[in-house]
Amino acid sequence: MNLDWLRSLKWPEAIPQPGFLWPSFLWLLLALPLLVLLYLWLLRRRRKTAVRYASLAIVREAMGRGPGWRRHLPPVLMLLALAALILASARPVAMVTLPSNQQTIILAMDVSASMRATDVEPNRLIAAQEAAKTFLAELPRDIKVGVVAFAGSAQVAQGPTLNRQDLIAAIDRFQLQRATATGNAIVISLATLFPKAGIELQQLSLDRMQGGLGRSLDQPSPKQDDFAPVPPGSYKSAAIIMLTDGQRTTGVDPIDAAQMAADRGVKVYTVGIGTVDGEIIGFEGWSMRVRLDEATLKAIAQKTAADYFYAGTAHDLKKVYQSLSSRLTLEKKETEVTSLFALAGAVLVLLAGGLSVWWFGRLL
Numbered sequence: 001m002n003l004d005w006l007r008s009l010k011w012p013e014a015i016p017q018p019g020f021l022w023p024s025f026l027w028l029l030l031a032l033p034l035l036v037l038l039y040l041w042l043l044r045r046r047r048k049t050a051v052r053y054a055s056l057a058i059v060r061e062a063m064g065r066g067p068g069w070r071r072h073l074p075p076v077l078m079l080l081a082l083a084a085l086i087l088a089s090a091r092p093v094a095m096v097t098l099p100s101n102q103q104t105i106i107l108a109m110d111v112s113a114s115m116r117a118t119d120v121e122p123n124r125l126i127a128a129q130e131a132a133k134t135f136l137a138e139l140p141r142d143i144k145v146g147v148v149a150f151a152g153s154a155q156v157a158q159g160p161t162l163n164r165q166d167l168i169a170a171i172d173r174f175q176l177q178r179a180t181a182t183g184n185a186i187v188i189s190l191a192t193l194f195p196k197a198g199i200e201l202q203q204l205s206l207d208r209m210q211g212g213l214g215r216s217l218d219q220p221s222p223k224q225d226d227f228a229p230v231p232p233g234s235y236k237s238a239a240i241i242m243l244t245d246g247q248r249t250t251g252v253d254p255i256d257a258a259q260m261a262a263d264r265g266v267k268v269y270t271v272g273i274g275t276v277d278g279e280i281i282g283f284e285g286w287s288m289r290v291r292l293d294e295a296t297l298k299a300i301a302q303k304t305a306a307d308y309f310y311a312g313t314a315h316d317l318k319k320v321y322q323s324l325s326s327r328l329t330l331e332k333k334e335t336e337v338t339s340l341f342a343l344a345g346a347v348l349v350l351l352a353g354g355l356s357v358w359w360f361g362r363l364l
């Protein structure tokens with residue numbers, strides 16, 4: 001038998017929707033109605049053989065009460081088993097929710113002075129800290145988490161670690177500062193995720209101050225090996241969650257920083273908290289105008305194939321983090337489920353054979 005056509009079948013690079021990798025095998029299902037007709041023909045032939053006896057009453061008395069529905073159950077189970085095995089041979093694919101292979105998550109949290117505002121009770125900073133702690137408690141223990149704090153600048157408050165107590169301590173040590181550098185937060189988060197990639201915020205800022213005469217943000221550092229951009233959101237081993245309550249006032253352009261993340265396939269989930277329309281908030285004798293730049297936060301999320309969330313209250317913020325926890329630990333994937341159909345077929349074959357031996361002392 002020539003099996004060259006079978007060897008030529010290859011796993012496709014992308015499956016547009018649930019279906020079958022080898023759908024041509026589904027033609028074998030047409031044999032099942034033929035088997036049903038064959039079974040009915042055999043039953044009819046058996047009845048004709050029984051009519052040849054002189055007295056059907058004598059035959060019934062000798063045979064006792066007939067098996068009834070039990071006679072047909074093993075063949076029906078065998079038919080279902082064959083159907084399951086044929087479907088398995090076509091290599092079915094389905095959308096299945098599976099544990100994600102996320103390994104590292106960076107929490108980039110705004111610690112600008114406006115986070116002392118009390119429109120989110122008890123204030124924005126405390127609500128953000130409590131929500132982040134709840135998020136850490138719900139994450140699987142095998143996922144590393146790092147913390148980046150940003151205001152007028154950005155710095156790593158805690159490198160990626162599995163130690164939840166160290167992360168909580170870093171969150172509790174937040175010190176409020178002036179200004180908001182959302183772009184810097186993304187760059188520092190990327191530098192933390194890719195320590196050998198040569199991503200340096202100081203050099204990027206210098207290039208910006210020089211009017212773009214140096215490297216652009218999406219170009220590799222001189223220390224970095226040849227860098228090839230990947231599709232946005234394709235890097236499944238890490239993600240960034242950035243929470244802020246204001247618009248960027250200094251530092252690297254957040255859209256340019258988001259492009260850096262997109263080129264590396266890293267998703268940047270953005271969370272907005274506080275005032276959307278803009279308010280003047282006063283603290284200890286001085287005042288400042290605060291406005292949440294939702295348009296930029298949505299653009300960052302969209303560019304990196306992630307999502308934007310708005311939290312108007314502390315309760316909303318906790319729900320956002322709960323949603324992010326489930327998204328980052330579970331994901332729907334197009335997965336081949338051939339083994340499930342093969343298992344179902346094997347179980348049905350064993351069940352059909354077992355019932356036949358139990359009831360009739362023979363296999364089918």
